[in-house]
Amino acid sequence: MKALALAFVVGLLVSAACASGPAPTSAPAELHAALEATPDTARGASLYSTCAACHGEDGGGVPDGSVPRIAGQPARVLIGQLVAFRAAERRDIRMQHFTDRRHLERAQELADVASHVALLEPRLPATVGDGTRLVAGGDLYRARCEHCHGVGGHADARTGLPALAGQHAPFTERQLAEALQGKRPELDAKHRRAFSRLGPEDARALADHLSRLPPRTAPGG
Ligand code: HEC
Ligand code: HEC
Incomplete structure (x- = not known):
């Protein structure tokens, strides 16, 4: 009986860690699910329209540095950052809002949008410092x-x-x-x-x- 119960719990944990299972609840499970998901880049491009309002169509951010460049960052890195905001491990009121489940429903959507951003190329060079140091x-x-x-x-x-x-x-x-x-x-x-x-x-x-x-x-x- 105990063994059966254990098998059931393990089964739950395993399915929670996979993209096809129920919505993952913990940040590590969600990270894992998003990394395992097969991204739909076209879907990612349409999801990115929300992000483009701040990060720009090209992912180049804002030259004054108020919004970072994200274009070309590997999908794996982007997914990690999105999960961190969503789990409030990393705090920014704007990013916590736009990574919530109303904007990016499941791990699949995290993978989709990240796959689009990874392919972007910024149009303008980065803003450099004043060179004094x-x-x-x-x-x-x-x-x-x-x-x-x-x-x-x-x-x-x-x-x-x-x-x-x-x-x-x-x-x-x-x-x-x-x-x-x-x-x-x-x-x-x-x-x-x-x-x-x-x-x-x-x-x-x-x-x-x-x-x-x-x-x-x-x-x-
Ligand atoms: C309302 C403006 C806004 C929207 C919309 C927005 N972001 Fe952001 N994003 C920011 C700001 C500001 C930061 C910097 C937060 C900080 O200081 O840590 C940021 C940070 C990030 C980072 C971390 C970059 C790094 O190098 O640290 C990623 C990745 C990112 N955003 C992706 C996205 C994606 C994908 C979307 C759409 C789902 C999105 N953002 C929507 C403003 C926005
Ligand atoms: C022991 C290894 C190590 C050293 C040394 C190190 N870093 Fe890092 N750094 C990391 C890792 C790993 C990450 C990714 C963290 C994450 O994803 O949470 C990171 C992330 C960062 C980020 C965040 C980037 C982003 O887009 O989110 C910045 C900025 C950074 N490091 C700057 C520095 C600077 C500047 C130095 C030297 C003063 C430095 N690091 C030294 C390992 C290191």
Whole structure:
């Protein structure tokens, strides 16, 4: 009897973790389901019309960095970010709203919209910083970030590491500054050592360096 009950619970868990099962409830289950789903890119393009209002048709974001560039980020990374907002692990009132189930119903919709964004190419180059602390930014990047994020700051579609190259400098600066102030616990957790004893000037220098690294040319890679 006990074994039967256990088999039932395991069955429930397994079906919750698969795209075809009932709506997944936990963030890890939803992440798994979205990564396993076969994306419908055409459906993704139509879902993206909501997102385009802020991120632009081309996914290039807003040059002042108020809205990030998302074009060409691997689907795996995008799905991870969307799940994090939806689960309120990462907080932004706009993104938590537009990733709720009224906008993106199931894991399938997360996969669909991510597959579209991964294929976009920004029309304009990224906004760079003022260049005054560029040398310091490069040095800091090499000393503290490069061993994880790579020389070029590119995404790794296999491990889900996000691209940092070619993001609008004011956006990266704000993300880093917030993390340094403890306002981005989910980001800080992976960066405790890398971020230790950095200040706002360092955030600015790093963001400037990263904004000038050329994004990978093949989108979605
Ligand atoms: C009302 C404006 C708005 C809409 C609509 C919107 N976003 Fe966003 N998005 C933002 C802002 C602002 C941020 C930055 C949040 C932050 O500071 O962490 C963001 C962040 C993101 C990020 C994280 C990027 C990164 O590098 O950290 C992704 C991915 C993203 N949005 C995808 C989408 C998708 C897909 C949609 C449509 C389903 C969408 N957004 C709709 C404003 C919007
Ligand atoms: C120990 C490995 C490691 C080091 C060192 C590291 N990072 Fe990261 N970084 C990561 C991982 C992994 C992620 C993805 C986190 C996630 O998806 O939640 C990430 C994400 C980020 C993001 C968020 C990108 C996005 O679009 O959401 C920024 C910004 C960032 N790192 C900047 C830096 C900077 C700047 C440094 C150096 C000062 C640095 N990182 C050092 C592993 C590292």
